[in-house]
Each structure stands twice: as C-alpha cells, then as structure tokens.
Amino acid sequence: MYLKKIKKKVNCNDLIIVGDKSTKFKDIDATILKEFTHFLKGEKATDFLKFSDRIIFFVKKSKDSEKLRVAGFEARKVFDKELNQLMMVGDKDSSLLIAEGFALSNYQFVKYFKDATKRVNKLESIYLSDEVSDDSIKELNVLIESVFWARDMVNEPVSYLTATKFAQEIEKLGLSASIQVQILEKAKIESLKMGGLLAVNKGSIDPPTFTILEYKPKKASNKKPIVLVGKGVVYDTGGLSLKPTPGSMDCMKSDMGGAACVVGAIYAAAANKLDKHIIALIPSTDNRPGLNAYAPGDVITMFDGTTVEVLNTDAEGRMILADALSYSNKYDPELVIDAATLTGAALRAIGTHAACIMGNADKKVFSQLTSSGDNTHERVVQLPFWDDYLEDMKSNIADLKNIGGANAGMISAGKFLEHFVKAPYVHIDIAGPAWLDTPENYKGKSGTGYGVRLLFDFIKNYK
Numbered sequence: 001m002y003l004k005k006i007k008k009k010v011n012c013n014d015l016i017i018v019g020d021k022s023t024k025f026k027d028i029d030a031t032i033l034k035e036f037t038h039f040l041k042g043e044k045a046t047d048f049l050k051f052s053d054r055i056i057f058f059v060k061k062s063k064d065s066e067k068l069r070v071a072g073f074e075a076r077k078v079f080d081k082e083l084n085q086l087m088m089v090g091d092k093d094s095s096l097l098i099a100e101g102f103a104l105s106n107y108q109f110v111k112y113f114k115d116a117t118k119r120v121n122k123l124e125s126i127y128l129s130d131e132v133s134d135d136s137i138k139e140l141n142v143l144i145e146s147v148f149w150a151r152d153m154v155n156e157p158v159s160y161l162t163a164t165k166f167a168q169e170i171e172k173l174g175l176s177a178s179i180q181v182q183i184l185e186k187a188k189i190e191s192l193k194m195g196g197l198l199a200v201n202k203g204s205i206d207p208p209t210f211t212i213l214e215y216k217p218k219k220a221s222n223k224k225p226i227v228l229v230g231k232g233v234v235y236d237t238g239g240l241s242l243k244p245t246p247g248s249m250d251c252m253k254s255d256m257g258g259a260a261c262v263v264g265a266i267y268a269a270a271a272n273k274l275d276k277h278i279i280a281l282i283p284s285t286d287n288r289p290g291l292n293a294y295a296p297g298d299v300i301t302m303f304d305g306t307t308v309e310v311l312n313t314d315a316e317g318r319m320i321l322a323d324a325l326s327y328s329n330k331y332d333p334e335l336v337i338d339a340a341t342l343t344g345a346a347l348r349a350i351g352t353h354a355a356c357i358m359g360n361a362d363k364k365v366f367s368q369l370t371s372s373g374d375n376t377h378e379r380v381v382q383l384p385f386w387d388d389y390l391e392d393m394k395s396n397i398a399d400l401k402n403i404g405g406a407n408a409g410m411i412s413a414g415k416f417l418e419h420f421v422k423a424p425y426v427h428i429d430i431a432g433p434a435w436l437d438t439p440e441n442y443k444g445k446s447g448t449g450y451g452v453r454l455l456f457d458f459i460k461n462y463k
C-alpha cells in the first residue's frame with residue numbers, strides 16, 4: 001500500500017477530513033463542510049457520514065499524535081475491505097498521523113488461508129494534500145513497509161522461518177536498500193567459536209546463522225558505528241527445560257521479534273538515507289530439546305572466552321546475544337543497543353504497553369530513547385542497572401551462570417549481557433510489546449513490529 005501525494009485533485013469519493021475551526025479547506029462542497037463544522041462543535045473526536053456510494057470520516061485536529069493514529073484505525077474499521085483509494089483533506093500534520101494509523105491497521109497476515117486472495121484488503125492508495133512534503137510521505141511509506149516486514153517475520157511459523165530462511169529474508173530486504181549483508185553459516189560460526197549460539201543450536205536439526213548488516217552512508221555524522229543486535233530465536237521450546245504449551249510455547253515463533261525490530265530499523269534508516277553509520281548483528285537459531293541438546297549443568301565457553309554454567313536451557317536468548325555482543329567489540333562502536341524478547345519478567349512487570357530499557361550508556365541516550373518512545377508511542381520504561389544485580393549471575397564453577405534469582409529477572413539478564421560489551425550499552429527487553437494475544441487498535445494482534453518506529457526515530461534524532 002502506498003501513500004501518494006495529490007498533485008491534482010483526484011476523483012476520490014471516500015474522504016477523511018481533519019481540522020479545527022481555523023483549518024482552511026479547498027475543494028470540499030458546502031454541505032459536507034457544514035456537516036464538518038457541526039461535528040467540530042460536538043463531543044466526539046471522530047465521526048462519519050455514510051452515503052450509498054461514499055463515506056466521509058471526520059477527525060478533530062489534536063496535539064496528541066497517538067489520538068490521531070488511533071483515529072486512523074477507527075476510520076479503517078468504517079471503510080470496508082473493498083476500499084481502493086482514499087483521500088485525506090485538511091490539516092497536513094494530522095493527516096500524516098491518521099494515514100500512519102490507517103495504514104498500520106490495514107496489515108493482514110493471510111498467506112496460509114486457502115482463500116487468501118479473497119481475504120486481502122483492496123486498499124491501494126491514500127492520497128494526501130499537496131501541502132504534505134514528498135520527504136515525509138516517503139519516510140512514512142518506508143516505515144510502514146518496515147513494520148509490515150517485521151510483523152510478517154514474527155507471524156511466520158518455524159515450519160517456514162528456520163534460521164537459514166530468516167537470514168535469507170533479511171538479506172533480501174537489506175540488499176533492496178543497498179545495505180551490505182553477510183551471512184555466516186554453521187562452519188564459520190564453529191570456526192569463530194561462538195559457543196553460546198552453537199550450544200543453543202545443539203538440540204536442533206537446522207543450522208544456526210549469524211547475519212551481519214552494514215549501512216555506511218558516504219557522509220555519516222557518527223565517526224564510530226552504532227551497533228544494533230537482535231535476538232533471532234526463530235522458535236523457543238525452552239529446550240530440555242521445556243516450556244508448557246498453552247500461553248507460553250504456543251507464541252514462541254515470536255522469539256525473533258528483537259531481530260525483526262533491529263533489521264526493520266536499519267532498513268528504514270538506509271531506505272530513508274539517514275546520515276548514520278549503522279551495523280546490525282543477528283544471531284539466529286531455534287531452541288529445541290533434540291538428542292544432543294545442551295543440558296542444565298553444562299559449562300559453555302563463549303565467543304569471548306567467558307565460561308557460562310547453563311542452569312536453564314530456556315534462558316537461551318542471552319546465550320546467543322552474548323556472542324553477538326562480544327562480536328560487536330571489533331567495530332569499536334560508539335553505542336551498542338540490543339532488542340530482545342528476553343524475559344517473562346519484563347512482560348509481567350509492565351505488560352504489553354512498553355518495553356523495559358536499561359544499560360550503562362549516557363543519560364542523554366536514555367532521555368533520547370524515552371522521547372522517541374513518546375514520539376512513536378512505542379514507549380519505554382528505564383529500570384535500574386546497579387552492579388548488585390550481577391551478583392545473581394555468579395556461578396560456583398564458571399565465570400557466570402545463565403539464570404539469576406527469583407526477582408528482577410529482566411535486570412539480571414541485562415547485567416549478564418553487559419558483561420560481554422565494551423562500548424556504552426542499552427538493552428531493550430521487548431518481551432511484552434512484541435506480541436499481542438488480543439488485538440489493540442492499529443497494532444492489531446500477534447506480531448506488532450514493535451520497536452521499528454522507535455529505533456528509527458531514535459537513530460534519526462541521535463546526535
């Protein structure tokens with residue numbers, strides 16, 4: 001679906017009108033304008049008129065961006081799936097936000113239905129007024145495409161999306177935005193001695209992958225790269241520490257949500273030609289209890305030589321991320337950020353409405369990330385990151401163990417990861433918002449693509 005700028009008046013029956021008393025409208029007939037003026041005086045934030053051949057949807061201008069995105073979602077519900085094109089008139093900033101909510105609400109994952117083609121929404125274009133800049137329309141189109149890609153990846157079951165397939169999908173997307181992509185296969189991962197990634201992969205019959213993406217514009221404003229790392233567990237059974245099925249293992253195809261978020265963000269940055277040098281690292285495997293599976297009690301030597309006592313094979317995300325984080329050291333990065341569906345503790349602490357962030361980077365980085373969370377409504381909550389929490393991760397027989405105590409599991413996991421990173425570091429635990437069991441406005445249900453818009457906004461505004 002594309003958002004197009006109106007060059008000339010388009011013959012488009014269906015309309016969304018947004019504004020307030022002071023908005024100047026061109027080309028709307030007097031009866032509709034009268035209805036809109038009447039609507040402005042009422043209590044409702046949105047309303048609509050239904051005729052036999054057209055729908056006119058009204059939205060009040062607002063300073064609250066999220067209200068406007070949700071108005072876009074309300075509008076999508078009113079128009080039916082046969083809607084082919086739509087025109088937006090009135091306040092231009094509000095139009096973009098309504099278009100964002102509308103477009104994100106139009107997402108579908110129907111490929112596995114026998115009658116998939118029949119089910120597909122017909123929407124092709126949303127036309128915006130010619131006062132809206134080409135750049136902002138292009139940026140929004142790229143973002144929507146990136147979020148849809150991330151949602152698709154999260155929604156794909158492991159019967160399709162093995163680590164190898166995921167790496168290929170990443171490569172295809174990356175190359176389409178001229179990002180350099182390198183896929184390390186199992187033999188290379190073995191020769192590099194990525195013990196954490198290989199340990200998690202031992203119970204699987206499918207090989208692991210380690211994908212490296214680099215976007216380096218000619219005139220980057222950062223001398224040293226920003227490295228993004230994403231947890232790419234294409235399916236998490238828990239391994240020998242097997243998860244129960246209902247409400248737990250059944251949604252674990254989403255355990256590569258961090259990787260999807262990071263790849264979506266670097267793609268959006270490259271396709272929008274941001275002036276930042278960015279590298280993304282994606283360690284990927286499934287986590288299964290196959291015959292040779294790693295076992296509680298094992299001691300694993302990681303990529304950087306650290307030894308880890310495995311006490312729960314379901315704490316696999318940190319095992320693969322640790323190797324990717326120590327791999328990041330070779331780039332001497334300015335900042336390292338990882339995104340991961342890492343702990344049930346993060347989900348229990350703040351639910352699905354935000355991600356937990358923590359780390360040792362500058363206060364400025366956290367305040368910028370928080371602002372980006374508010375701008376995009378992909379909100380974040382900062383947690384403490386005192387060294388006391390690392391005590392939980394000390395082992396009797398190795399340098400670290402892979403599980404902590406009963407409390408604050410999302411923080412002890414973050415402290416475990418910090419051990420492997422030399423650069424200033426931020427850890428984003430997206431276990432809550434990456435997946436929704438019940439639908440929520442333009443986020444829909446299942447994979448939300450959480451974090452793509454957040455990280456894009458952060459990178460765009462990062463100085």
Ligand code: BES
Nearest residue numbers: 312314315316341342343344345403431
């Ligand atoms: N992938 C899960 C975390 C998760 C839970 C993501 C719920 C999304 C929703 C992760 O690998 C995991 O199993 N973590 C364990 C860690 C524990 C064994 C220390 C957890 O949080 O229970």
Ligand code: ZN
Nearest residue numbers: 236314315316
């Ligand atoms: Zn797990």
Ligand code: ZN
Nearest residue numbers: 233236255317
């Ligand atoms: Zn996991």
